[in-house]
Amino acid sequence: MLRFKPGRKAATTEVPPNRAEPRALPEHVAIIMDGNGRWATRRGLPRIAGHKRGINSVRKITRHAKERGVKYLTLFAFSTENWLRPKDEVHGLFDLFRYYMRRECRTLAREGVRIRFIGDPSEMPEDIQSMMVEAQDMTASGDAMTLIVALNYGSRAEIVAATQRLAARAAAGEITPESIDDAAISAEMNTADFPDPDLIVRTSGEQRLSNFLLWQAAYSEFLFVDRHWPDFDEESFDECLTLYRDRDRRFGGLRKSG
Numbered sequence: 190m191l192r193f194k195p196g197r198k199a200a201t202t203e204v205p206p207n208r209a210e211p212r213a214l215p216e217h218v219a220i221i222m223d224g225n226g227r228w229a230t231r232r233g234l235p236r237i238a239g240h241k242r243g244i245n246s247v248r249k250i251t252r253h254a255k256e257r258g259v260k261y262l263t264l265f266a267f268s269t270e271n272w273l274r275p276k277d278e279v280h281g282l283f284d285l286f287r288y289y290m291r292r293e294c295r296t297l298a299r300e301g302v303r304i305r306f307i308g309d310p311s312e313m314p315e316d317i318q319s320m321m322v323e324a325q326d327m328t329a330s331g332d333a334m335t336l337i338v339a340l341n342y343g344s345r346a347e348i349v350a351a352t353q354r355l356a357a358r359a360a361a362g363e364i365t366p367e368s369i370d371d372a373a374i375s376a377e378m379n380t381a382d383f384p385d386p387d388l389i390v391r392t393s394g395e396q397r398l399s400n401f402l403l404w405q406a407a408y409s410e411f412l413f414v415d416r417h418w419p420d421f422d423e424e425s426f427d428e429c430l431t432l433y434r435d436r437d438r439r440f441g442g443l444r445k446s447g
């Protein structure tokens with residue numbers, strides 16, 4: 190096994206300078222809310238019943254994450270691939286989203302939660318696009334936590350669009366190809382205003398990223414939880430925080446000890 194020379198301690202200079210020291214609490218948690226369909230099917234219910242219960246978890250976990258001091262919570266609500274689902278399910282999800290926005294926006298604003306969206310809104314129904322703008326406006330001053338909802342989001346599409354914009358600028362002579370670095374690419378992402386996720390959680394036992402935050406996940410910790418999203422509660426979230434705290438994040442550097 191390749192080992193570093195003894196005495197060459199885990200110098201902090203080994204850690205990229207833009208990375209903060211590992212923190213006990215993740216500043217940004219991103220969640221792939223999986224397993225709604227299986228939760229419902231196992232109970233002999235239609236899949237949409239699972240999504241409906243999933244909304245309860247969204248509410249509970251949003252409030253709880255804020256109470257725990259998490260500053261950014263990203264939830265993967267609808268992917269660019271989810272259009273492949275039966276029309277009924279897609280429409281059902283949009284109806285649930287409308288219901289959530291009508292019921293929750295005022296509460297989020299009151300609780301100091303700022304809502305933001307990532308993904309391509311242009312393919313969403315027009316009334317939902319208006320609701321998204323209203324929700325962002327209504328909650329703009331929230332400074333307790335930012336809830337980022339990924340809606341019609343696909344990471345490859347995001348990277349392709351960012352690359353095209355940078356290439357167009359280079360072709361126009363506004364920037365040189367050599368000036369394109371990590372920061373320049375991050376600034377073109379939908380997530381430009383937010384830090385990268387410290388922790389990515391996927392529920393329901395599946396272990397994959399499914400085109401979620403591919404660029405932003407470079408140094409994220411991953412947790413795959415054996416529980417469907419409707420059953421993911423405050424206690425499950427706290428367990429994730431505990432497991433995260435015990436991780437040794439090195440960002441390509443060396444271990445803190447040993």
Ligand code: FPP
Pocket residue numbers: 222223224225226227228240243244247264265266267271282285286289338393
């Ligand atoms: C994955 O379960 C879940 C989704 C595709 C949708 C998640 C959406 C919500 C919880 C509601 C809307 C969200 C907000 C933020 C208002 P699945 O259907 O893939 O489950 P399965 O893998 O068991 O089939």
